[in-house]
Amino acid sequence: MRRYNFVQLLRNAIGFGEGWQEAWRSPEPKPSYDVVIVGGGGHGLATAYYLAKLHGIRNVAVLEKGWLGGGNTGRNTTVVRSNYLWDESAAIYEHSLKLWEGLSQELNYNVMFSQRNLVMLAHTEHEQNEASRRVHANRLNGIDAEIWSREQTLAFIPILNPSMDIRYPVMGASAQPRAGIARHDAVAWGFARGADALGVDIIQNCEVIGVRREGSRIVGLDTTRGKIDAKKVAFVAAGHSSVLAELAGFRLPIESHPLQAMVSEPIKPVLDTVVMSGTVHAYVSQSDKGELVMGAGIDAFNSYAQRGSLPILEEIASAMIELFPIVSRLKILRSWGGIVDICPDASPIIGKTPVDELFINCGWGTGGFKATPGSGWVLADTIANDRPHKLAEPFSMERFASGRLIDEHGAAAVAH
Numbered sequence: 001m002r003r004y005n006f007v008q009l010l011r012n013a014i015g016f017g018e019g020w021q022e023a024w025r026s027p028e029p030k031p032s033y034d035v036v037i038v039g040g041g042g043h044g045l046a047t048a049y050y051l052a053k054l055h056g057i058r059n060v061a062v063l064e065k066g067w068l069g070g071g072n073t074g075r076n077t078t079v080v081r082s083n084y085l086w087d088e089s090a091a092i093y094e095h096s097l098k099l100w101e102g103l104s105q106e107l108n109y110n111v112m113f114s115q116r117n118l119v120m121l122a123h124t125e126h127e128q129n130e131a132s133r134r135v136h137a138n139r140l141n142g143i144d145a146e147i148w149s150r151e152q153t154l155a156f157i158p159i160l161n162p163s164m165d166i167r168y169p170v171m172g173a174s175a176q177p178r179a180g181i182a183r184h185d186a187v188a189w190g191f192a193r194g195a196d197a198l199g200v201d202i203i204q205n206c207e208v209i210g211v212r213r214e215g216s217r218i219v220g221l222d223t224t225r226g227k228i229d230a231k232k233v234a235f236v237a238a239g240h241s242s243v244l245a246e247l248a249g250f251r252l253p254i255e256s257h258p259l260q261a262m263v264s265e266p267i268k269p270v271l272d273t274v275v276m277s278g279t280v281h282a283y284v285s286q287s288d289k290g291e292l293v294m295g296a297g298i299d300a301f302n303s304y305a306q307r308g309s310l311p312i313l314e315e316i317a318s319a320m321i322e323l324f325p326i327v328s329r330l331k332i333l334r335s336w337g338g339i340v341d342i343c344p345d346a347s348p349i350i351g352k353t354p355v356d357e358l359f360i361n362c363g364w365g366t367g368g369f370k371a372t373p374g375s376g377w378v379l380a381d382t383i384a385n386d387r388p389h390k391l392a393e394p395f396s397m398e399r400f401a402s403g404r405l406i407d408e409h410g411a412a413a414v415a416h
């Protein structure tokens with residue numbers, strides 16, 4: 001048996017994929033679709049999957065200007081949690097977390113969701129107070145949340161710096177046991193395969209470069225692969241949402257910023273949870289390959305460059321060494337950046353736009369990976385029924401006119 005696997009492996013290695021079954025088709029775009037989704041990240045693909053699966057709308061295309069998951073979906077640090085402060089956020093993120101819990105079974109594709117607890121460190125009295133406020137709010141919303149003492153925290157994370165003589169000693173933490181990490185590419189691939197099997201056309205290397213309108217209504221798109229008509233369109237393009245909105249003739253209250261992350265060389269297992277520190281400003285988990293996956297906050301400037309940069313890496317490294325002295329011995333393997341779409345209240349926009357039959361899902365900023373299944377679910381429902389899903393209602397664009405903002409800066413600063 002072992003020999004057979006080796007021979008098979010060798011054959012696959014030198015066979016350039018010959019005989020491999022494609023996970024999804026690569027069709028030519030049709031002249032028209034019932035629904036066209038712009039953006040082949042996790043959110044766009046999940047929307048297409050649920051449109052086909054739950055609403056029977058299968059004449060659907062997902063247009064992706066590059067490759068599937070090549071945007072933020074394949075660049076994020078994969079933290080999944082639902083411990084947001086406000087009721088509206090808690091509801092949509094918890095809905096998503098529940099979907100994560102059954103996602104590998106739903107897609108018949110291992111998305112490697114690992115519920116390994118998530119610990120948010122508190123280093124000051126203020127942070128401890130804020131943490132207990134959030135834990136109480138979470139519990140009222142039925143979300144698992146705990147307050148930990150300094151001793152509990154240090155016992156749970158043995159590599160954490162226990163010294164009281166450092167700039168910000170660990171005073172305690174809040175924790176969400178059901179939170180964790182997943183495999184980002186697998187999420188895109190799993191949704192893509194599932195959507196394709198239900199008849200959705202997934203079209204890569206197809207950039208939307210123009211929007212065609214008749215009066216107040218969208219009727220189609222100009223793409224680098226020709227014109228495509230659509231009864232309904234959804235923009236699900238994260239950091240490039242404002243560019244698309246401008247093509248359609250309206251403005252979004254969104255700023256696009258780079259967000260960087262990096263991984264260390266692989267090491268033996270040293271960390272079996274996710275740790276975040278808003279004050280020292282870094283967060284970390286250990287991947288299945290053994291790399292420490294590390295990140296911090298957004299770049300201060302606006303940009304569309306998906307690159308890492310040395311000054312930010314230095315900031316992340318110095319924060320990490322302050323929290324975990326063993327990191328000073330590690331080599332950094334690689335770094336990268338993604339372009340995140342940030343709303344003034346650090347909450348997403350989901351729903352209708354000023355253009356008829358054009359829907360939008362954006363503004364997830366530094367924390368939308370965790371929302372992938374939930375966001376796709378509510379957007380699909382919104383598109384199918386032509387009205388906002390109940391969980392999406394508070395996240396309409398109108399909140400920036402009415403002032404009913406959902407300020408999640410506290411939950412979304414260094415915490416992703």
Ligand SMILES: Cc1cc2nc3c(=O)[nH]c(=O)nc-3n(C[C@H](O)[C@H](O)[C@H](O)COP(=O)(O)OP(=O)(O)OC[C@H]3O[C@@H](n4cnc5c(N)ncnc54)[C@H](O)[C@@H]3O)c2cc1C
Nearest residue numbers: 039041043065071072073076077079208338367368369370
């Ligand atoms: C470094 C980093 C770390 C992060 N860490 C976390 C984390 O730990 N947890 C978490 O929850 N979130 C995290 N995030 C945020 C998360 O990655 C995003 O919120 C989420 O992946 C957004 O998914 P999406 O499908 O909306 O966007 P994307 O995956 O970016 O997909 C949008 C797609 O639209 C395509 N597109 C854009 N313009 C066009 C066009 N004109 N025509 C066709 N296609 C177009 C893009 O190529 C892209 O593939 C992180 C982000 C970064 C960058």
